[in-house]
Amino acid sequence: MRGKNKIFYHNFLPYLLLLPTGIYMGVFIGYPILETIRLAFTHPYTGEISLYNFQRLSRDFHFWNALKYTFLLAGIVIPIQVTLALGVSLLLLRRFKGSNMVLYIFLIPLTISDVAAALIWYNILTGNGYLNRILINLGLLKSPLHFFGYQYRSMEILAIVITEVWRATAIVFVIIFAGLQMIGKEYLEAADVFGASTYQKFRYIILPMIKPSLQTALIIRTLFAMQIFGVVWILAGRDIPILAGETYYWQIELKNPNVAAAYSLIIACISIFLGFLYIKLLKPEYLER
Amino acid sequence: MVSVRLENLVKRFGKVTAVDHISLAIKNGEFVVLLGPSGCGKTTTLRLISGLELPDEGRIYFDDSDVTYLPPKERNISMVFQSYAVWPHMTVYDNIAFPMRIKKVPEDEIKRKVKWAAELLRIGELLDRYPHQLSGGQKQRVAVARAIVVEPAVLLMDEPLSNLDALLRMLMRSEIKKLQRRLKVTTIYVTHDQVEAMVMADRVAVMNKGRIMQIGTTEEIYNKPANLFVAGFIGSPRMNFFEASVSDTILDTGYFKMKLPEEMKQVLEGYETVIVGIRPEDIHPVERGIPPGVKPIELEGRVDFIEPLGSDTIIHLKIGEILLLVKVPGSYIVEMGRKLKVALDFNKLHIFDKKTEKAIL
Incomplete structure (x- = not known):
C-alpha cells in the first residue's frame, strides 16, 4: 500500500500542484483567446467561418487612421520616454542630496490609473483649465490655448503625448535605473582609468551594458502603446482613432463583437511581431545563451 | 616610467580616517607592495594614487609634477582591478584595444600591440572570445594585458590575485613579477597576503589603521620588524x-x-x-x-x-x-x-x- 502511494505521489503530485494554475490560465486566458479567434473568423450574420470581419474593417477608413495614429503616438511617446528615463537614471546614479526624493516624486505617476491621469491633464489643459488661467492671469496670453476639439487635433495629440510621458515614463525609468545599478562600479572606474571621457563611457560602456534592460523596457512600453486606450478616449474621444478605441467602439457602440474581435487579434499580432523584432535586433550577443 | 612620491596624504570617509598622513617615496621602476589587514587603508591609498579618489590633505607627485587633483586619465596610469573589470560586452581583443582606441592610436598599431600583449600573457588564442567564456585566471590575464598595453607610467594593482585558486595564484605571482622586471614599470600592488607581498615586492609597506607601520625589503621586514604590529603580522606561524x-x-x-x-x-x-x-x-x-x-x-x-x-x-x-x-x-x-x-x-x-x-x- 505504501509503495503504491509513493508511486502515485511521484507520478501525479506535480500535475496536481499545477492544476489550480492550469485551471486559472485556461479559464481566464486560454478560453478568451480561443473565443476571440473564433469570433474574429465568424461571419456576424450567417455564422459561417469567413474573413468577412477583416474585409469589413479593411474597407473602413477609421481602421487605417487608427493604425496610423496608434503607431504615430507610439513613435512619438516611446523615444521621449526612453530618453527621459535614461537621462533621469544617469542623473540619479550620481547620488546627491535629495536624490531619493527625486526618485520618489518621479515614481508617483506609476500609482495613478490612466483614466485618472487623463482627467488630471484634462483639467490642466482645458480652455478654462489651470494652465490657461495662469498664463492669462500673468498676461502672457490674451485668449486661451485650445487643446481639445476636432479642429485642434494636433493639439490633442500633444496633450496625449504629455499625459502619456507624464504617466508612463516611470516604468521605463524603473527598468533602466535597475539595469544601470547592476553595472559594477569597477567597470566604470576601469573606463575612467583608461582615459574614457564621460560621453565615451556612456557610449561604449554604459549603453551596451544596459542593452538587456533597454530591451525589456522597450518591449513593455511598445506592447502597452499598441493597447493605448484610456488616455486617448478621455482626451480626444474618436477624434484621434486608435486600435483599442475602435475595438471598444465596435463592441460597445456598434454591438458587433466579431469585428471587435478582429481588431483585438490585429493588435495582438502587431504586438507579437514587434516584440519578436526587439528581441532579434537588441540581442545582447555577449550574454550566455 | 616615473617615481612616485606621496606626502602626508589624508583621506577621510565621514568620521573614519582611512588614510592617515601617509608619506612614501617609490623609485622609478620599483615594485612596491602595500600590505595590511582589511580596512588598513591600502586600497584607499592606491585609489588616491589612481585619481579615482581625491585626498583631503597632502600631495601626490609623479616625478616632479603634482598630480594630486588630476583626473585618472591625465595621470598616465593603468590599473588591474580586484574583480578584473574586464568589460563583458567586448571581446578580449576589444577589451585590450579599448584604452588605445580612446587615445586614437592608429588601428594597425593597436593590432600590433594587442598581439604583443596577448603573446606576453599567453592569451593569443582567446582574442575573439567574450569574458563569460573565460576562466578566472584567463580574465585576470586579460586585465593585465589591458593594463600594460598602454605603457603606463605607473601600474596599479588592487588585490589582482585574490579571486584565483591557490595554485593559479602561485603561478601568477611569479609571472606578474617577471613581467614587471621586463617592462621596468613602476608598480604599486595592494594585497593582504603576506606571502604574495614578500615574494613579489622590491619593498613592502606594511600598513595598519591608515598608517604605514614599516617599509622595507622582505628581509628587513621579516628580520627587523620596527614594531609589534609588523612583527606579529609578518610570518606564519606568528611570532x-x-x-x-x-x-x-x-x-x-x-x-x-x-x-x-x-x-x-x-x-x-x-x-x-x-x-x-x-x-x-x-x-x-x-x-x-x-x-x-x-x-x-x-x-x-x-x-x-x-x-x-x-x-x-x-x-x-x-x-x-x-x-x-x-x-x-x-x-x-x-x-x-x-x-x-x-x-x-x-x-x-x-x-x-x-x-x-x-x-x-
Missing part, C-alpha cells in the same frame, strides 16, 4: 610574544627568567616592562643539537600539542601560562605531554617597548 619585567640584564616573565648578555644592559636601561618576541623557527629543541651560530638561552617546558604539517611540525610548548610555538622539521618526532628543553636564539630575539610598541632590539 611568539610574552611580557617580561626588566632588571639589569635579566628578563623575568614570572614563569622563567632569561639572562641576556652584559652588553644589553645599556639597551634595556630605563625600561620596566618589555614584550619579547621570537619566531617559532628560532627556537630549537636542545636534544636535536643546537645549530651553529645560535646564541642559546635555554628553557624547559611541556609539549602541549603537536601540529604536523608534513614538511614541518609545530610544537606547542607550555612554560607555566606562556605558550611558545616551536617549528621543527617534520622528521623530528616528539610525544605530547613530555618535557622538552629548548634553546631560544638570542641573535633572533626581538624586544619591544610595552608602551610605544616600538622595537628596542
Whole structure:
C-alpha cells in the first residue's frame, strides 16, 4: 500500500500542484483567446467561418487612421520616454542630496490609473483649465490655448503625448535605473582609468551594458502603446482613432463583437511581431545563451 | 616610467580616517607592495594614487609634477582591478584595444600591440572570445594585458590575485613579477597576503589603521620588524610574544627568567616592562643539537600539542601560562605531554617597548 502511494505521489503530485494554475490560465486566458479567434473568423450574420470581419474593417477608413495614429503616438511617446528615463537614471546614479526624493516624486505617476491621469491633464489643459488661467492671469496670453476639439487635433495629440510621458515614463525609468545599478562600479572606474571621457563611457560602456534592460523596457512600453486606450478616449474621444478605441467602439457602440474581435487579434499580432523584432535586433550577443 | 612620491596624504570617509598622513617615496621602476589587514587603508591609498579618489590633505607627485587633483586619465596610469573589470560586452581583443582606441592610436598599431600583449600573457588564442567564456585566471590575464598595453607610467594593482585558486595564484605571482622586471614599470600592488607581498615586492609597506607601520625589503621586514604590529603580522606561524619585567640584564616573565648578555644592559636601561618576541623557527629543541651560530638561552617546558604539517611540525610548548610555538622539521618526532628543553636564539630575539610598541632590539 505504501509503495503504491509513493508511486502515485511521484507520478501525479506535480500535475496536481499545477492544476489550480492550469485551471486559472485556461479559464481566464486560454478560453478568451480561443473565443476571440473564433469570433474574429465568424461571419456576424450567417455564422459561417469567413474573413468577412477583416474585409469589413479593411474597407473602413477609421481602421487605417487608427493604425496610423496608434503607431504615430507610439513613435512619438516611446523615444521621449526612453530618453527621459535614461537621462533621469544617469542623473540619479550620481547620488546627491535629495536624490531619493527625486526618485520618489518621479515614481508617483506609476500609482495613478490612466483614466485618472487623463482627467488630471484634462483639467490642466482645458480652455478654462489651470494652465490657461495662469498664463492669462500673468498676461502672457490674451485668449486661451485650445487643446481639445476636432479642429485642434494636433493639439490633442500633444496633450496625449504629455499625459502619456507624464504617466508612463516611470516604468521605463524603473527598468533602466535597475539595469544601470547592476553595472559594477569597477567597470566604470576601469573606463575612467583608461582615459574614457564621460560621453565615451556612456557610449561604449554604459549603453551596451544596459542593452538587456533597454530591451525589456522597450518591449513593455511598445506592447502597452499598441493597447493605448484610456488616455486617448478621455482626451480626444474618436477624434484621434486608435486600435483599442475602435475595438471598444465596435463592441460597445456598434454591438458587433466579431469585428471587435478582429481588431483585438490585429493588435495582438502587431504586438507579437514587434516584440519578436526587439528581441532579434537588441540581442545582447555577449550574454550566455 | 616615473617615481612616485606621496606626502602626508589624508583621506577621510565621514568620521573614519582611512588614510592617515601617509608619506612614501617609490623609485622609478620599483615594485612596491602595500600590505595590511582589511580596512588598513591600502586600497584607499592606491585609489588616491589612481585619481579615482581625491585626498583631503597632502600631495601626490609623479616625478616632479603634482598630480594630486588630476583626473585618472591625465595621470598616465593603468590599473588591474580586484574583480578584473574586464568589460563583458567586448571581446578580449576589444577589451585590450579599448584604452588605445580612446587615445586614437592608429588601428594597425593597436593590432600590433594587442598581439604583443596577448603573446606576453599567453592569451593569443582567446582574442575573439567574450569574458563569460573565460576562466578566472584567463580574465585576470586579460586585465593585465589591458593594463600594460598602454605603457603606463605607473601600474596599479588592487588585490589582482585574490579571486584565483591557490595554485593559479602561485603561478601568477611569479609571472606578474617577471613581467614587471621586463617592462621596468613602476608598480604599486595592494594585497593582504603576506606571502604574495614578500615574494613579489622590491619593498613592502606594511600598513595598519591608515598608517604605514614599516617599509622595507622582505628581509628587513621579516628580520627587523620596527614594531609589534609588523612583527606579529609578518610570518606564519606568528611570532611568539610574552611580557617580561626588566632588571639589569635579566628578563623575568614570572614563569622563567632569561639572562641576556652584559652588553644589553645599556639597551634595556630605563625600561620596566618589555614584550619579547621570537619566531617559532628560532627556537630549537636542545636534544636535536643546537645549530651553529645560535646564541642559546635555554628553557624547559611541556609539549602541549603537536601540529604536523608534513614538511614541518609545530610544537606547542607550555612554560607555566606562556605558550611558545616551536617549528621543527617534520622528521623530528616528539610525544605530547613530555618535557622538552629548548634553546631560544638570542641573535633572533626581538624586544619591544610595552608602551610605544616600538622595537628596542
